[in-house]
Amino acid sequence: xxxxxxxxxxxxxxxxxxxxxxxxxxxxxxxxxxxxxxxxxxxxxxxxxxxxxxxxxxxxxxxxxxxxxxxxxxxxxxxxxxxxxxxxxxxxxxxxxxxxxxxxxxxxxxxxxxxxxxxxxxxxxxxxxxxxxxxxxxxxxxxxxxxxxxxxxxxxxxxxxxxxxxxxxxxxxxxxxxxxxxxxxxxxxxxxxxxxxxxxxxxxxxxxxxxxxxxxxxxxxxxxxxxxxxxxxxxxxxxxxxxxxxxxxxxxxxxxxxxxxxxxxxxxxxxxxxxxxxxxxxxxxxxxxxxxxxxxxxxxxxxxxxxxxxxxxxxxxxxxxxxxxxxxxxxxxxxxxxxxxxxxxxxxxxxxxxxxxxxxxxxxxxxxxxxxxxxxxxxxxxxxxxxxxxxxxxxxxxxxxxxxxxxxxxxx
Numbered sequence: 236x237x238x239x240x241x242x243x244x245x246x247x248x249x250x251x252x253x254x255x256x257x258x259x260x261x262x263x264x265x266x267x268x269x270x271x272x273x274x275x276x277x278x279x280x281x282x283x284x285x286x287x288x289x290x291x292x293x294x295x296x297x298x299x300x301x302x303x304x305x306x307x308x309x310x311x312x313x314x315x316x317x318x319x320x321x322x323x324x325x326x327x328x329x330x331x332x333x334x335x336x337x338x339x340x341x342x343x344x345x346x347x348x349x350x351x352x353x354x355x356x357x358x359x360x361x362x363x364x365x366x367x368x369x370x371x372x373x374x375x376x377x378x379x380x381x382x383x384x385x386x387x388x389x390x391x392x393x394x395x396x397x398x399x400x401x402x403x404x405x406x407x408x409x410x411x412x413x414x415x416x417x418x419x420x421x422x423x424x425x426x427x428x429x430x431x432x433x434x435x436x437x438x439x440x441x442x443x444x445x446x447x448x449x450x451x452x453x454x455x456x457x458x459x460x461x462x463x464x465x466x467x468x469x470x471x472x473x474x475x476x477x478x479x480x481x482x483x484x485x486x487x488x489x490x491x492x493x494x495x496x497x498x499x500x501x502x503x504x505x506x507x508x509x510x511x512x513x514x515x516x517x518x519x520x521x522x523x524x525x526x527x528x529x530x531x532x533x534x535x536x537x538x539x540x541x542x543x544x545x546x547x548x549x550x551x552x553x554x555x556x557x558x559x560x561x562x563x564x565x566x567x568x569x570x571x572x573x574x575x576x577x578x579x580x581x582x583x584x585x586x587x588x589x590x591x592x593x594x595x596x597x598x599x600x601x602x603x604x605x606x607x608x609x610x611x612x613x614x615x616x617x618x619x620x621x622x623x624x625x626x627x628x629x630x631x632x633x634x635x636x637x638x639x640x641x642x643x644x645x646x647x
Contacts, residue, residue: 243286262582265563266300266303266522268297276410277410338385393519411430455473526572527569581597585602
């Protein structure tokens, strides 16, 4: 790629924070902070790390996430008790170099978008006072010096992340300078807009169509014969695309996923399997999800009305006619599962159903033919250890503690 990203050197501390609306992005944010949600080719924090490679980055997250995030991001300070002069950035913002520089150049100024604090340039004294009063998760700053002239988009809900991924992949290709046109006998349409890591394998007989947007294939990913890929598309590292798979525009697939069937406008956080026939559209899947063969979801009502989704206990109007399903980490569906528009399945749940299951399934639920009961904790734990061990990983004490806290909250 010929483009080069704008690297920002602020010589200030960077504080990336969640606010008190983090659970509007559930079920994905039950197990991770908002800045670790995927939109476009990357998560929000991956994108900020590209912009700010040499900066001292600190992370403010909900208390229940702290130990897991210390493991996930060992190079960053998590929930520090003291701060210095610095720039504060809302974690679920699609930040640009221009907006970060605008904040850098205006000391002791707050920046809002739609009445939400998204950024600030604070002195040590102001920042310290804020965190001592509860910090960004508990308390939103108000100031006479507030401004609202930033262009940064804030992703408040998962369906917004899905909808914005098309345009964001186009912007994100600037960060992948080591990717180039693949050497392959596959059929390439608009090949100058196709970018693959040199370690990716694309077999003859595959078709890659980048006429509507870039197709980006990361390291060690395998695209098998007779598959069809359409941009905008990002395929993360160590993925496998099975023969006869159709992956259409607006998809962002995280690392270590197995893909099959028809996939359209879908984000998968990573480490998940959707490797069999079945349609998945306008959806967001977490990590360690496994969809049984023939699992399908609806993403359009037959009366073409806007779709409502249960979010954080509130039924929300998406304002969109195309909304599929949202699955938290460690969700599993049985063969032949059918999901209605706007279905939300919480962390650790299993769905086995001849008909449509409920549209809102709490975390750690066994849903069998519409009847919901709690998953047995020890059984879930044993299965999760097996699943992770198959990928050479272990369930850490911090992960176990977080999952246990979600399980206990669900039972109260």
